[in-house]
Amino acid sequence: MSVTAHRAVVSPARRPRLSATAQHALFAYGLVLPTVLLLLGLVGYPFLYAIFISFTNRVVGNAGHWVGLANFRYLVNSPDFRASVWNTITIVVVSDAAKLAIGLSLALLVNQRLPGRGLFRSILMLPWAMPAFVVFLVWRVIYQPIGGGLNLLLTDTGLYSGYIDWLGEPSTALPAVIVATVWRGFPFWFISILAALQTIPGEQYEAARVDGANAWQRFGAVTFPGIRQVVIITTLLSSIWTANSFENVWLLTQGGPADSTMVFPVLAYFGMQTMQLGQAAAVSVAMLPVLAVLVFAATAMAQRGVED
Amino acid sequence: MSRVSTWTRRRILGASAGAGALAVGGRRSALAAPAIQKGSTLTYWGGLIFSDKANKTLTDAINKWGARNGVHTEVVMVNQNDTVQKVSAAVASGTMPDALDVGLDLLIVLSRQGVFLPLDDPYASIGKQHGGWLSPVEKASLMNGARFGIPFGISGNMLLRRNDVLSPAGFPNPPATWTELVTQAQKVVKPPFFPIGLCLGNCGDGDTQISVLQSYGGRIADDSGKHAAIKSDATRTYLTWVKDAYDKKLFPPGVTAWDGAGDNNAYAAGTIAFAANTGSIGIAARNDDPDLYKGTAYSSLPAGPLGVISPMDPQLRSIPKSSKNPEAAKALFEYLAQPEYTQAYYADAIYGPVLQNEMQLDVFNARDPILAGLLDLVKKGTPPGYPDVYNAAYADVYNNFLIPKMIQRVVVDRWDFDRAMDEAQAQIQATYTKYA
Numbered sequence: 001m002s003v004t005a006h007r008a009v010v011s012p013a014r015r016p017r018l019s020a021t022a023q024h025a026l027f028a029y030g031l032v033l034p035t036v037l038l039l040l041g042l043v044g045y046p047f048l049y050a051i052f053i054s055f056t057n058r059v060v061g062n063a064g065h066w067v068g069l070a071n072f073r074y075l076v077n078s079p080d081f082r083a084s085v086w087n088t089i090t091i092v093v094v095s096d097a098a099k100l101a102i103g104l105s106l107a108l109l110v111n112q113r114l115p116g117r118g119l120f121r122s123i124l125m126l127p128w129a130m131p132a133f134v135v136f137l138v139w140r141v142i143y144q145p146i147g148g149g150l151n152l153l154l155t156d157t158g159l160y161s162g163y164i165d166w167l168g169e170p171s172t173a174l175p176a177v178i179v180a181t182v183w184r185g186f187p188f189w190f191i192s193i194l195a196a197l198q199t200i201p202g203e204q205y206e207a208a209r210v211d212g213a214n215a216w217q218r219f220g221a222v223t224f225p226g227i228r229q230v231v232i233i234t235t236l237l238s239s240i241w242t243a244n245s246f247e248n249v250w251l252l253t254q255g256g257p258a259d260s261t262m263v264f265p266v267l268a269y270f271g272m273q274t275m276q277l278g279q280a281a282a283v284s285v286a287m288l289p290v291l292a293v294l295v296f297a298a299t300a301m302a303q304r305g306v307e308d
Numbered sequence: 309m310s311r312v313s314t315w316t317r318r319r320i321l322g323a324s325a326g327a328g329a330l331a332v333g334g335r336r337s338a339l340a341a342p343a344i345q346k347g348s349t350l351t352y353w354g355g356l357i358f359s360d361k362a363n364k365t366l367t368d369a370i371n372k373w374g375a376r377n378g379v380h381t382e383v384v385m386v387n388q389n390d391t392v393q394k395v396s397a398a399v400a401s402g403t404m405p406d407a408l409d410v411g412l413d414l415l416i417v418l419s420r421q422g423v424f425l426p427l428d429d430p431y432a433s434i435g436k437q438h439g440g441w442l443s444p445v446e447k448a449s450l451m452n453g454a455r456f457g458i459p460f461g462i463s464g465n466m467l468l469r470r471n472d473v474l475s476p477a478g479f480p481n482p483p484a485t486w487t488e489l490v491t492q493a494q495k496v497v498k499p500p501f502f503p504i505g506l507c508l509g510n511c512g513d514g515d516t517q518i519s520v521l522q523s524y525g526g527r528i529a530d531d532s533g534k535h536a537a538i539k540s541d542a543t544r545t546y547l548t549w550v551k552d553a554y555d556k557k558l559f560p561p562g563v564t565a566w567d568g569a570g571d572n573n574a575y576a577a578g579t580i581a582f583a584a585n586t587g588s589i590g591i592a593a594r595n596d597d598p599d600l601y602k603g604t605a606y607s608s609l610p611a612g613p614l615g616v617i618s619p620m621d622p623q624l625r626s627i628p629k630s631s632k633n634p635e636a637a638k639a640l641f642e643y644l645a646q647p648e649y650t651q652a653y654y655a656d657a658i659y660g661p662v663l664q665n666e667m668q669l670d671v672f673n674a675r676d677p678i679l680a681g682l683l684d685l686v687k688k689g690t691p692p693g694y695p696d697v698y699n700a701a702y703a704d705v706y707n708n709f710l711i712p713k714m715i716q717r718v719v720v721d722r723w724d725f726d727r728a729m730d731e732a733q734a735q736i737q738a739t740y741t742k743y744a
Binding site for chain 2: 252256258273
């Protein structure tokens with residue numbers, strides 16, 4: 001139908017019931033409605049339902065009944081849970097700090113005009129591109145006390161000649177898990193920071209040089225403000241992913257030895273193995289405050305950055 | 309050794325003919341046979357095991373039975389490591405198959421929730437046709453006075469030992485006791501050869517230590533199956549045994565973080581002399597390393613002061629209450645108990661027999677040391693959990709690896725025995741209280 005014909009059909013005497021603004025708003029709501037419904041169905045409902053289940057004694061095959069805080073009391077009294085709180089926080093904080101240091105250093109390096117930097121960037125992305133289970137199974141082999149790559153390296157270089165039980169001793173198991181987690185995760189930081197670095201105009205560095213700023217001063221006054229927002233968002237995402245990460249611990253230590261690497265997701269998995277759905281949900285819900293603090297802190301920092 | 313009766317080719321053919329008649333719904337025995345609805349569909353979740361041949365034998369047999377009886381069969385083989393998750397999701401979403409293979413712990417937990425149909429009639433019928441059920445199988449498969457599963461195979465740990473290493477060192481016979489095992493190990497230890505390849509990690513193999521603990525008189529719970537009883541002098545004696553052996557470096561480094569493949573890998577690599585294993589190590593060696601296979605001997609687990617504790621773990625077939633074709637499933641179970649099928653299946657699966665007549669099958673003669681070991685397990689083994697009561701709380705303790713964790717407290721955290729036992733006692737009591 002042509003525009004002219006369309007105008008002819010609409011009588012000038014008929015006035016629309018809604019104002020143009022309201023029509024636009026309605027149209028906009030109509031457009032986002034399917035997405036909102038999808039999010040409510042796929043995220044909101046399971047999320048709220050998991051919280052509800054955590055207050056019941058539900059097991060597979062039986063809906064159970066409301067038990068209040070019983071599941072949480074059981075968890076708090078369990079040494080596994082106490083270990084998992086501490087270990088999860090340690091893994092998240094230490095590995096995020098290490099990933100930031102490595103990712104930032106490499107991004108600054110690769111941001112320079114170096115020969116072959118395209119190839120170098122691709123190689124650095126490999127740990128991130130590999131399936132997680134492959135990465136952690138390879139690390140498991142590397143950590144083997146007999147015939148493992150790390151011990152062979154130490155023996156061949158003459159640094160140590162015994163069998164270090166990297167995954168079997170509490171003093172080395174958690175650091176070993178953190179190292180593997182950092183190796184797997186640093187490329188995400190690297191590529192995010194590199195992308196941010198490339199948005200900083202070269203003129204700002206020129207101006208800083210003209211003003212006599214040294215390398216540290218240029219980093220503090222130009223580089224860091226330029227990448228701060230990206231670092232905050234990356235920290236937020238990486239923290240959530242690391243806190244929820246299951247494969248790193250499961251494939252390396254299954255939470256042992258003696259709970260020295262026990263984390264929330266593995267504990268929840270044990271709950272599922274025994275079909276205690278209420279208890280498993282309680283473990284997941286118990287993670288919420290930790291993650292919520294991270295999300296709110298990162299959002300506030302990001303907001304402050306925008307206002308600045 | 310003479311046998312009272314042997315399943316000869318003729319007997320098998322005869323029995324097969326009978327089974328065929330049964331399967332096609334022809335002449336029936338005096339026992340009431342399930343009615344099969346022609347043109348119906350039957351979905352079956354089979355338990356995927358190490359042997360591809362055995363998996364194929366099961367799938368082919370079900371499809372063959374379906375074709376004979378006009379039932380459309382859909383067989384899905386489920387990795388046994390994923391059974392709990394898959395079944396949990398299916399129960400929650402109402403998408404259970406018409407019949408499935410399950411382990412005893414899953415059957416116990418879900419039968420408490422009324423997920424499965426009672427199968428007392430087919431259980432009695434199959435037992436009657438095949439000389440009766442073996443006594444430990446009979447005991448293990450009874451839950452709250454009813455049968456919710458039809459047993460089809462026994463698995464359990466045998467002691468594998470490197471006879472080619474131990475015999476030259478003066479130990480041609482298997483260790484009769486756990487103390488003797490340490491004595492033999494001390495004689496052959498030579499890093500990187502650490503003889504005692506018994507897992508102490510958070511995995512199913514680590515739970516083998518429960519049997520060792522029980523053979524020392526230790527108990528998870530009391531006779532009522534309701535109160536934790538891990539803190540005892542017997543547990544202390546057991547912990548002394550395991551700590552001494554660990555401190556003497558007879559266990560391989562890394563054993564406290566082994567997963568389910570830890571002993572398999574170490575045995576295949578030739579770095580351990582002993583392993584407690586269901587037979588998968590032997591099957592792998594038979595296929596990949598004939599020298600290792602030849603140098604390996606199999607026996608029942610050694611004894612502690614209380615005797616041998618060597619639990620048999622029955623695998624069972626069950627029918628969910630939601631099954632759309634329960635009668636066909638029952639008829640299929642009867643068919644799968646016939647020697648026509650079991651003879652072929654047991655030859656490749658790592659399972660021992662469950663019925664009296666199956667012990668006479670040719671496949672269980674002494675030619676294959678793994679199957680002979682499984683037959684030995686069936687004869688000498690103990691019911692699941694024995695001397696503890698095998699209930700849902702016991703299965704929870706087992707699946708949360710509370711005993712391997714207690715050992716880890718002692719050997720790697722260097723806790724004293726009382727502290728480790730106190731923690732385990734509190735955790736086990738909390739678990740039993742949960743199920744009270």
